[in-house]
Amino acid sequence: MKYRSTRGGLENSSFTDVLLSGYCSDGGLFVPETIPQLSSECLKQWKLQPFTYIAFEVAKLFINNNEFSHDELQTLITESYGQFVDSKQVISFQKLNNSLVIAELFRGPSYSFKDIALSPCARLIDKHMKKQNKYATVLIGTSGDTGSACLQSCRGLKNIDMIVAYPFLNVNDFQRRQMTTIKGNNLLVFPVEGTSDDIDIVLKQVLMDQNQVTKHNLCSMNSINWIRILFQAAMYIFIYLQTADDENENVELVVPTGACGSIASGILCRLMGVPIRLIAAVNANTVVHDFVQTGVLTERPLIKTWANAMDICIPYNVERILYFISNGDVKYVKQVMNEFETTHTLRLSKNMHDLLTQTISTCVANDNDIEQTIQLCYQKYSYLICPHTATAVHYALINDDHPQKKRVCLATASPCKFKEVYDKLNIQDCTIQSNSEEEPFTIMWCRGSNWLELVNTAIQNEPLVYCTNIPDKTLTLS
Ligand SMILES: *Cc1c(COP(=O)(O)O)cnc(C)c1O
Numbered sequence: 001m002k003y004r005s006t007r008g009g010l011e012n013s014s015f016t017d018v019l020l021s022g023y024c025s026d027g028g029l030f031v032p033e034t035i036p037q038l039s040s041e042c043l044k045q046w047k048l049q050p051f052t053y054i055a056f057e058v059a060k061l062f063i064n065n066n067e068f069s070h071d072e073l074q075t076l077i078t079e080s081y082g083q084f085v086d087s088k089q090v091i092s093f094q095k096l097n098n099s100l101v102i103a104e105l106f107r108g109p110s111y112s113f114k115d116i117a118l119s120p121c122a123r124l125i126d127k128h129m130k131k132q133n134k135y136a137t138v139l140i141g142t143s144g145d146t147g148s149a150c151l152q153s154c155r156g157l158k159n160i161d162m163i164v165a166y167p168f169l170n171v172n173d174f175q176r177r178q179m180t181t182i183k184g185n186n187l188l189v190f191p192v193e194g195t196s197d198d199i200d201i202v203l204k205q206v207l208m209d210q211n212q213v214t215k216h217n218l219c220s221m222n223s224i225n226w227i228r229i230l231f232q233a234a235m236y237i238f239i240y241l242q243t244a245d246d247e248n249e250n251v252e253l254v255v256p257t258g259a260c261g262s263i264a265s266g267i268l269c270r271l272m273g274v275p276i277r278l279i280a281a282v283n284a285n286t287v288v289h290d291f292v293q294t295g296v297l298t299e300r301p302l303i304k305t306w307a308n309a310m311d312i313c314i315p316y317n318v319e320r321i322l323y324f325i326s327n328g329d330v331k332y333v334k335q336v337m338n339e340f341e342t343t344h345t346l347r348l349s350k351n352m353h354d355l356l357t358q359t360i361s362t363c364v365a366n367d368n369d370i371e372q373t374i375q376l377c378y379q380k381y382s383y384l385i386c387p388h389t390a391t392a393v394h395y396a397l398i399n400d401d402h403p404q405k406k407r408v409c410l411a412t413a414s415p416c417k418f419k420e421v422y423d424k425l426n427i428q429d430c431t432i433q434s435n436s437e438e439e440p441f442t443i444m445w446c447r448g449s450n451w452l453e454l455v456n457t458a459i460q461n462e463p464l465v466y467c468t469n470i471p472d473k474t475l476t477l478s
Contacts, residue, residue, distance in 0.1 A: 001062050002033045003226070006323040007337060008330030015067045016128055019227060020136065022207035022220035027341075028333070029319050030226045036061040038237075038273045043247035051090040051238045052077055055120070058234040068124070076127060080119035083109045083152075090116065091238060093408075096381045100396050101408045102389070103239045110178060111414035112309070113262070114149035117231035121221050122153035122160065129159035129217065136217040137459055138162045139206060141199030144171045144309040145413060147189070148178035150221050155184040163458050165190045165199045165445065170308055174417045177435040180442065188458060192445040195302050197313050202451045206459070216459050223261025224316055232265035233272070240274050243408050252277040252407040254392035257288055257362075258310035260317035262410075267324050267359055278360045281391035283307040283370070288315050289362040295353030297346040306370050306387035306421050309413065318346075325355040365394040373397060375425055384429045386413040387421055 003013040009026025011033070018030045046054055059073050068076070081087045085107040094102040108115025122138075129136045138160055140150050147164045154162045166179060168191035179189050192199055200222070206212060207220055221228070236253065243251050255263050257280040266278045282289050283305040291297040302313050323333050332352070340346035348356065365373065373390040376397065377383055385393055392409040415422070416433040445451050 001036075001064060003030045004033050004330070005029070006031055006319050006330065007334035009334075015063050019124055019128055020217065020219040022139075022218075022222070022224055023204065025210065026334075027208070028330075028337070029224055029317070029323075031320060031323050031328075032062060035268070035271045035324075040247045040273075043237075043241065043274070046237070047241050047247065049241075050088040051234070052081055052088050054238045054241070055081075055231060055234040058230065058237065059120075062230050068127070072127065076120060076123045080123055080153075081108075083119070084115070091235065091242075093242060094383060094411075096377070096383060099400060099403050099405055099407050100393075101243060101406075102383070102385070102393075102411045103242075103408050104411045105235065106386075106411060106414040108149070109152040110145065110148040111417055112145035112149055113235075113410070113412040114145050115152065116235050117228040118146075118149045118153040118221055120231050121225060121227040122150070122157060124227060125219065125221075126154075126157040126159045134159065134217055136160050136219055139203050139218060139220050139455070139459075140164045140222060141196055141203045142166050142222075144175045146222065146309075147171075148175065148182065151179060151182045151184070151187050151189070153221075155182060155187065157186065161186045161188070163188045163190070163455070165192045165203070165455075167192055167194055167196050167199065168444065169193075170195060170302075170304060170311060172308065172418065172420055174419060174433070174435050175308075177437055177439060178417075180439040181435075181437040189442065190445055190454070190458070191442055192451070193447045194445075195313075196311075197302065199451075200314075200316075202455060205452060206455050212456070212459070218459065222316075223259045228261055229265045229268060229317075229320070232262055233268050236266050236269040236276065237272075237274055239408055239410070240269070240276055243406055244275075245406075248275065249406065250275045250277060252279065252405060254279045254281055254363075254395050254407065254409045256281050256307065256310060256388040256391050256410060256412045258282075258285075258312045258315065260288060260315040260321060262412075263360060264317040264320045264324070267321055270359065271324055279392075279395055280360050280362045281395050282362060282364055283310050283387075283391055284364070284366040285311055285313065286364050287313060288318075289364050291315075291318065292356055292360060292362045295348040295350075295356070297340065297348075299344050305367050306418070307365075307391055308387075310388055310391070321356075321359075322348075322352070325359050326352060363391075363395040365391040369394045371421065371425060374421065374427070378427055378429075384415045384422075384427065384431055385411060386415045386418050388412045 007028030105113035
């Protein structure tokens with residue numbers, strides 16, 4: 001399989017090029033040059049297989065044998081899911097009623113669905129670096145769960161250093177401690193006085209600087225990274241196969257959505273021939289919902305919600321979605337993305353808007369809906385859901401008029417991380433945890449200081465060295 005840019009400025013890239021790249025040199029995102037097709041014969045054969053089997057089969061479709069051998073892939077996948085509660089099935093299912101099934105995607109080391117794709121992603125990068133006797137520096141901006149999932153997946157790997165910057169005010173206590181207390185001398189974590197979008201702008205600048213990228217083997221594991229889309233695709237196929245009675249039955253998947261990385265994987269699966277219907281559930285940050293409704297994408301100010309990993313104003317993977325639904329029309333994608341970058345508004349043609357609405361539907365759950373849904377689900381089914389999952393379950397509960405329809409809500413994070421919301425709702429449950437581990441001193445990227453310089457300093461100091469000599473503390477967190 002070869003890869004290209006969504007904007008057409010790059011063709012014929014190898015998997016290993018894609019592995020280390022954040023953005024393509026023309027500003028686009030990597031996509032495969034062709035979409036492999038899964039016949040119903042193939043789906044039938046995969047039907048009762050565990051998740052790790054599906055992940056291996058899907059990985060083989062997108063990763064060339066001469067870049068990673070099948071043996072290497074197999075080992076890598078086994079290691080990646082070794083830390084999960086169930087290291088073969090990875091995902092577990094809860095049937096709340098006939099038409100409402102929950103797919104628990106959060107049974108990995110950091111308790112969010114991001115572990116599923118990030119574990120193999122980190123190991124692929126590490127393995128690739130090891131083969132060349134080189135070291136990669138991974139840069140991550142995160143609105144919550146990505147940080148801890150990345151840190152867990154990179155922890156202890158020998159050929160990766162990792163720098164994580166997180167929006168200090170937009171993560172909860174549990175999520176922050178998850179990031180700051182993970183121990184690993186290849187890990188460096190910075191709190192930032194800004195939003196995750198502010199962070200992304202700076203990181204994109206660094207990752208677009210080819211000299212820096214080559215010199216330090218810089219890469220990202222944000223949802224712009226193709227490897228995440230790939231392993232999430234395996235997740236959708238597995239969920240489909242576990243739910244459908246036969247390989248032709250249609251299943252509706254309701255997906256808590258932020259930057260659209262997850263739903264982009266769902267769309268990829270549809271194109272590969274898996275019969276799923278996709279509903280993107282968003283929180284009060286309705287940019288994706290408005291885009292699907294009106295065909296116009298515009299940046300909005302960020303609203304803080306309970307579902308903070310979905311608090312986003314620019315859904316970066318929309319670019320991949322446009323590429324997929326336009327059947328790889330790179331000229332069109334380039335034109336609308338350029339327009340978006342200059343005017344901060346993107347207007348779809350009528351034809352493209354129709355294609356988008358045929359591909360996904362959307363629904364909104366604001367904080368009020370999230371609270372009510374958590375409460376209702378707990379009372380009715382004695383099942384505690386996290387605020388992200390609640391956006392999907394909200395949709396399912398108000399659209400339960402087709403009891404015959406197969407529907408799965410993706411549960412993207414464990415409730416254990418969101419004590420604050422259950423305190424407010426007076427819910428006490430043994431799954432809720434508090435994390436009071438003592439946090440180390442950290443340097444804050446303050447508003448007004450030069451973040452670009454701070455990133456570059458961190459990169460040049462090589463985290464491995466940086467971490468062992470704790471630098472001057474400009475701010476201490478208690
Ligand atoms: C990241 C995340 C999402 C949103 O996924 P996207 O790929 O950004 O759309 C939803 N729920 C949780 C818990 C997450 O961590």
